[in-house]
């Protein structure tokens with residue numbers, strides 16, 4: 623275990639198993655369609671690449687980069703777009719893939735922005751959901767796990783840009799961010 627990690631919350635095996643379950647759910651709903659899977663950079667990249675490999679239907683992918691945290695541990699409520707989608711989404715079934723929904727501001731901003739482009743549908747798939755911190759009203763369609771109010775890192779999730787490459791999700795030691 624990495625020295626900054628207090629405890630492993632979800633091991634590689636647990637992540638793999640849950641992602642298979644999520645993929646089966648999504649496959650049931652989208653079989654015969656050709657949705658556009660949108661990865662929200664950077665946190666969702668590991669989840670996204672593991673998830674789409676388990677999906678048993680034809681799909682397209684695109685990427686968008688949104689930022690709300692800066693380098694802190696708390697959402698600022700300020701959301702900005704760093705990179706837009708490459709392609710058009712009009713008439714498409716869009717599935718937004720996130721690593722974590724926290725305050726919900728990012729997803730609220732994004733669903734409003736993308737809805738205005740007239741897609742056939744928009745759904746949200748997140749690996750982690752932190753409902754205790756919700757401030758913006760949004761509904762998650764597919765979720766991997768619920769987490770409490772701990773600071774989690776690994777499997778795409780960072781603290782100040784680090785620890786995204788840990789293969790598991792762990793709780794960050796308080797001493798790391800309470801300096």
Ligand code: PRP
Pocket residue numbers: 662663664665666688689690691692697720721722723724725726727728729780
């Ligand atoms: C994180 C995460 C979500 C967002 C969730 O992204 O990936 O996009 O914050 O927080 P919210 O529900 O409070 O809006 P971050 O801005 O840290 O960018 P990153 O994915 O590049 O690390």
